[in-house]
Amino acid sequence: MLPTARATPLAPFADVTARGYWVYPVSSLTVLDSAPGTRDPDLPSSQLNLGAAGFDCLINGGFTFDTPGHYHAHPAGAVMRRGVLDHAGVDRAASRGGVAVLMDGTIVVGRAQGQTARAIQDRFGQPGNPVRDFMGGGALLIEDGTAVSSDDLAQRQRFLQGGRGLAASQMHRTEHAVVGIRDGQAFVLIARNKAGRTIQSELLAAGFTTVVKFDGGSGAFFRSAHEPRRRLNGHNSLGFGICLRS
Secondary structure, eight states: OOOEEOOOOOOOOHHHHTTTEEEEEEEEEEEEEOOTTOSSOOOOGGGOOHHHHTOSEEEEOSOEEEETTEEEEEESSOEEETTEEEEOOOGGGTTSEEEEEETTSOEEEEEOSOSSHHHHHHHHOBTTBOEEEEEEEEEEEEETTEEOOHHHHHHTSOOOTTSSGGGSGGGSSEEEEEEEEETTEEEEEEEEEEOHHHHHHHHHHTTOSEEEEEEEGGGOOEEESSOTTSOBOOOOSEEEEEEEOO
16 A cells, blocks of 8 residues: 555654755645646746645646756656646656645655556545546655665666666755655655755655655755745746645
8 A cells, every 4th residue: 555644643853854854744735737738737836826826835846858948847757637637747757756645635655657547546546535636757765664776766767867776867966855754644845955865865764654756956946935035946847835734
């Protein structure tokens, strides 16, 4: 069974913030998609009014690729909103990590097994509780409480740009957006000036059982209604709108 976030008292996370992460316990997630060709696209995260949208903060989402005239525009992984597939992504992302939000708001995090609407529903949905939103294409760093190998990241997840697996350019030391499960609670984290290998080892030591790393570098984005001084201004057509657990 894939890890599911439940409504439980918050696990202490001072140990994680002490390592240089911005850490936010999630109450609800909404997938945002402003990519070219998207039906009824959302506004780009940089233009979204947090108060009007009803979110506490925004972070960037899945890895993207460029085409002429469109920077960080096209999703590598599958994207679903309101139960309908926006983008099927590219073949190389079919076994990467993803985050699903079910109709009742349950958050499910794990490895995708295909990028069609049916494959997403079969993998992440529950009886009578289908997937509402989904963001795929992330780097699955921790699975079932175990560090995912660099070979897996290279061969199954196809992170091969500029290197293989944990040495790929997507894992280089920079800012990264992360979604993880610890003690049944979903968290979003911003890893500041860290490499993928470091994120993996530190969050595994901190007790996270599932971790998916999304875009970073020039794609890293973060904006909070409560912490205006903490801000990253990346370029990514994909994102998550987040309501925090108080």
